[in-house]
Amino acid sequence: MTAPTPVTAPRETAGDEPVIVARGLQRRYGHGRDAFLAVDGVDLEIRRGELFGLLGTNGAGKTSTLEVLEGLARPSAGTARVLGLDPWRDRRRVRPRQGLMLQTGGFPADLTAAESLRMWTSTLSAPRPVAEVLADVDLADRAGTRISSLSGGEVRRLDLACAIAGDPEILFLDEPTTGLDPESRARAWGLIGRLKARGTTIVLTTHYLDEAESLTDRLAIMHHGRVVREGTVAEVVAGHPASIRCELPRDVGDLPALAGAVERTGARLAVSTSHLQQDLSTLLRWADDHAVTLSALDARAASLESVFLTIAEGDPR
Incomplete structure (x- = not known):
């Protein structure tokens, strides 16, 4: 070399x-x-x-x-x-x-x-x-x-x-x-x-x-x-939201109150939040209290990749 x-x-x-x-x-x-x-x-x-x-x-x-x-x-x-x-x-x-x-x-x-x-x-x-x-x-x-x-x-x-x-x-x-x-x-x-x-x-x-x-x-x-x-x-x-994603059992009822924006589609849950630690802790405590398994749990802080993808997928204006 x-x-x-x-x-x-x-x-x-x-x-x-x-x-x-x-x-x-x-x-x-x-x-x-x-x-x-x-x-x-x-x-x-x-x-x-x-x-x-x-x-x-x-x-x-x-x-x-x-x-x-x-x-x-x-x-x-x-x-x-x-x-x-x-x-x-x-x-x-x-x-x-x-x-x-x-x-x-x-x-x-x-x-x-x-x-x-x-x-x-x-x-x-x-x-x-x-x-x-x-x-x-x-x-x-x-x-x-x-x-x-x-x-x-x-x-x-x-x-x-x-x-x-x-x-x-x-x-x-x-x-x-x-x-x-x-x-x-x-x-x-x-x-x-x-x-x-x-x-x-x-x-x-x-x-x-x-x-x-x-x-x-x-x-x-x-x-x-x-x-x-x-x-x-x-x-x-800075200022770009973090994300929490997971899959829930289909028979789960109401979710806990979270600071971020919640999107639930069937078994899939997506949370966009500026309070990652707070919302993740709330969700985990709720899951423990209700014996709910959060499958494929993924929690991520904002990153250059997440900002880039949001811009690429969003309105050009």
Whole structure:
């Protein structure tokens, strides 16, 4: 196993200085009655050295938002500023200072991993050594392997290598660990953590909620083109109800009074509550007093997953 290569020297950070700002950002596809508003008035502010997560279901507008911030697309309305510049109009000035990992890379199948990365670094103004970057993403032993013979996870790691090859100030990662096995995913997390530790500002989209919980300083959840929750994981989860679920015997009569909202469908009982300990204790005491068995009992505090699923299943407004 190749030891992780140190990711260059720490860069200076500037506290809470915002390096990415979006105001009223919109992105529309098509024209007239057939137009589709993929991004609908998004406001974001991302600070220097922060690892910011952008979450949402498929079609929520994450990638469309990211492409505007990356300078790959012009906003239909609103403004975007990256490092104080317009990422679309000032792309020549912004591009050398950012790294992009798109959802797909598109390497020529006949080139080796090292040749592909070398070809990419030839377009950069100050590239890091190819061997060093391959070691960072655990591909040193696959340097001479053709792209056609790499696994999907290895190709994804090569995408990541291209994104970090220029030692960027800002790194955009669009679903960086999709297709990786658990070990490779853990290593990618380690590399992302080392990049953040040296002051790199990172914007990450992911469908893995555990990844968002483990890596991000703050995150935003998008739904139907809008940001509907934003903050730290604790702030996003705060105020969201806990849940109690179980199955009751069908002949059970009235339930005890609970603080939360009770939904009973046949044998199934679901309680949504902001007083988990109180309601769970009440329910258990009632079950003991009435010799009732609570089958498949499950009690859970609010989590990022429960918030995400509630948003995904709810009214887009």
